[in-house]
Amino acid sequence: MSDAIKLPVEASEIQNLLPHRYPFLLIDRVVEFESGKRVVAIKNVTINEPFFQGHFPGHPVMPGVLVIEAMAQTAGTLVRLSAGAVSENNTLFYLVKIDKARFTAMVVPGDQLRLEVRLKRMLRGMGQFEAVATVDGKEVASCELMCAGRAD
Numbered sequence: 001m002s003d004a005i006k007l008p009v010e011a012s013e014i015q016n017l018l019p020h021r022y023p024f025l026l027i028d029r030v031v032e033f034e035s036g037k038r039v040v041a042i043k044n045v046t047i048n049e050p051f052f053q054g055h056f057p058g059h060p061v062m063p064g065v066l067v068i069e070a071m072a073q074t075a076g077t078l079v080r081l082s083a084g085a086v087s088e089n090n091t092l093f094y095l096v097k098i099d100k101a102r103f104t105a106m107v108v109p110g111d112q113l114r115l116e117v118r119l120k121r122m123l124r125g126m127g128q129f130e131a132v133a134t135v136d137g138k139e140v141a142s143c144e145l146m147c148a149g150r151a152d
Contacts, residue, residue: 005033005035005081007030007031007032007033008029008030008031009029009030009033009077009081010028010029011025011027011028011029014027014028014029014030014077017076017077017080017081018073018076018077018080019092020073023049023050023051024069025073026043026066026069026070026073027041027042027043027070027073027074027077027115028041028042028043028044029041029042030042030077030081032116033078033081035081035082036082036119036122037118037119038078038116038117038118038119039074039075039077039078039081039116039117040074040114040115040116040117041070041073041074041077041114041115041117042112042113042114042115043070043112043113043115044112044113045062045107045108045109045110045111045112045113046109046110047060047109047110049062049109051063051066052109060108060109061106061107061108062106062107062108062111062113064101064103064141067103067107067113067133067140067141068098068101068131068141068143068145069095070113070115070133071115071117071129071131071133071141071143071145072095072131072145072147074115074116074117074131075093075117075119075127075129075131075145075147076093076147078117078119078129079093079119079122079127079147079149082119091125091149091150091151092149092150092151093127093147093148093149093150094147094148094149094150095145095146095147096126096146096147096148097145097146098143098144098145098146099143099144099145099146100142100143100144101141101142101143102141102142102143103140103141104139104140104141104142105135105138105139105140106140107133107135107140107141111135111136112135112136113133113134113135113140114133114134114135115131115132115133116131116132116133116134117129117130117131117145118130118131120144125148125149125150126146126147126148126149127146127147127148128144128145128146129144129145129146129147130142130144131143131144131145
């Protein structure tokens with residue numbers, strides 16, 4: 001894959017890019033992509049999410065750590081799409097650092113989470129990213145992420 005990626009990239013194609021599977025694959029679609037620069041992914045939040053059973057009964061809220069995980073998966077998608085889809089090696093990218101995490105609104109069932117991730121720099125197998133999550137154009141979370149590649 002290159003800059004000529006056919007959008008949207010659907011969940012079945014995302015599974016070819018990331019190792020995550022249900023219930024931990026937290027992005028449903030890639031709707032924007034600029035190779036080596038930025039990506040926008042969508043997560044449709046439904047009441048059927050397993051974490052809503054306990055977070056919180058009668059007042060379901062998507063856990064903030066899962067919003068950050070969704071942003072990290074979006075960053076991984078940016079790296080994999082920019083590299084040309086599934087590379088021949090078994091390199092996985094792991095979340096190694098979170099800075100400046102901020103939560104400004106709750107994410108609830110029925111929301112469509114828009115995840116925008118920008119690559120700040122890539123150096124020696126480590127990527128630094130800026131990430132923002134929005135719902136209906138309103139920021140709900142933001143952070144800086146660092147991910148490191150490791151061949152398994």
